[in-house]
Each structure stands twice: as C-alpha cells, then as structure tokens.
Amino acid sequence: MELADRFPGLDFHLVGGTDEDRARWEQACRSPHVYFHGHRPPSTLPDYYALFDVVLAPYEQKVYTWGRLDETGRWASPMKVFEYMSHGCPMIASDLPVLHEVLQDRVNCLLRPPEDPAAWAEALDELITDDVLRRELGAEARRQVLELYTWRRRADVVLAGLDRPESGRTRPLS
Structure with missing residues (x-):
C-alpha cells in the first residue's frame, strides 16, 4: 500500500x-x-500477467504456517516467483537468502530488503522508467526458468545420478 x-x-x-x-x-x-x-483460479492468471508491466514478490523476513504455529522462512518455496519468471514478468522481490538460489539482483529481477519501502520505490521507479532493463530482466527470468527450473530438467538431474555406480554397493536395491 x-x-x-x-x-x-x-x-x-x-x-x-x-x-x-x-x-x-x-x-x-x-x-x-x-x-x-x-x-x-490458476488457469486465469496468465491473462493478468500479460497485462502487468512489473510484478512484486514481497516476501516477509519471517514466513509462518497457518495459525502462526511455525516459522518456515528458511525453507519457503517461491512458487509464485517461478510463475512470474515463466511469464517473463520483470520482478522486484524481497532480498532473502532462501531466494538467492533462484533470483539474482539485476540479472533476473531487482532484489530489495523486505522492510525497506524506500528501496522498493526506487526499484519500481527504475523499472517503470527503464524499458530496456524491464525487458531484459523479464526475458532473462523466462530463459532461466525454461532452461533450469522445469520438471523435466529436475528429473534429468535426479536420474543422471542413477547411471553412476555407488561405492560399496554390491547388488541392486530391491
């Protein structure tokens, strides 16, 4: 707000x-x-993404389960981030360690501290005034998600390990 x-x-x-x-x-x-x-419904979201110039992923420093029973921020799964990336949306996201595995500042998004509205405003101003940066961030995010983060890619990485013999194993697992 x-x-x-x-x-x-x-x-x-x-x-x-x-x-x-x-x-x-x-x-x-x-x-x-x-x-x-x-x-x-998830099936209607692509219609929205096509209209957005910039999307925001304002994850809080601490993320709680329903009822605030447990804090899960260290393991939060940024599914919405992958969705934004797949649509090539230029994004401003919270600069949190759990997101660094996927998001890189000025490569596929702009990262800003979650509790710093002035930094988010500066980032939004930069994206709305710099068409080239906006297009580049969105295109790189889409490229990365399609090359690195598909279910097919994940399955290939997991299955690649099955071709290597395990040290110490003498017979197949049953």
Whole structure:
C-alpha cells in the first residue's frame, strides 16, 4: 500500500488472498488506483500477467504456517516467483537468502530488503522508467526458468545420478 501511495499515477492490482484478506486490505486502502481482485483460479492468471508491466514478490523476513504455529522462512518455496519468471514478468522481490538460489539482483529481477519501502520505490521507479532493463530482466527470468527450473530438467538431474555406480554397493536395491 505504501508503494501505491508513492506512485499515484500507476495502477496497482492485487490478485489472490482470502475474502477476509481482501476485505481487510480494501478497508485499509486509501488509494483509488489500487484494485483488489481476490482469489482467482490458476488457469486465469496468465491473462493478468500479460497485462502487468512489473510484478512484486514481497516476501516477509519471517514466513509462518497457518495459525502462526511455525516459522518456515528458511525453507519457503517461491512458487509464485517461478510463475512470474515463466511469464517473463520483470520482478522486484524481497532480498532473502532462501531466494538467492533462484533470483539474482539485476540479472533476473531487482532484489530489495523486505522492510525497506524506500528501496522498493526506487526499484519500481527504475523499472517503470527503464524499458530496456524491464525487458531484459523479464526475458532473462523466462530463459532461466525454461532452461533450469522445469520438471523435466529436475528429473534429468535426479536420474543422471542413477547411471553412476555407488561405492560399496554390491547388488541392486530391491
């Protein structure tokens, strides 16, 4: 919401969340250029991605399970990040260690500290004013996800290890 307040000339579209989440955020929102779409079936999301100039992945420093029973930030799976990458969306994401395996600042996204709205505003301003950077980040993200992060690629890496004999094994596993 703070980014929306800083950029009154841009439209912000929030897709996802429960009905309760949507109601809470809509009530707190002061900006008329923020649109809440709520939960959408996954099959409809490509239509949204095609319209977005920039996407945001604002993961918090700590990620909790439902009911805040456990903190799982060290193992968070950035499925939404892979989805953004597959659509070639230029992205600003939280600079968290768990994301560094996939995301590289100024290579396939812009990374910013999750609790620093000014840094996110600077990144958004850079992407909306630099068409070349925006296109390059989105294209590289798409290239990487298609070459490195498909299920086929993962299966090939796992199965490649089956061709190597294990030291100490004398008979096949049954």
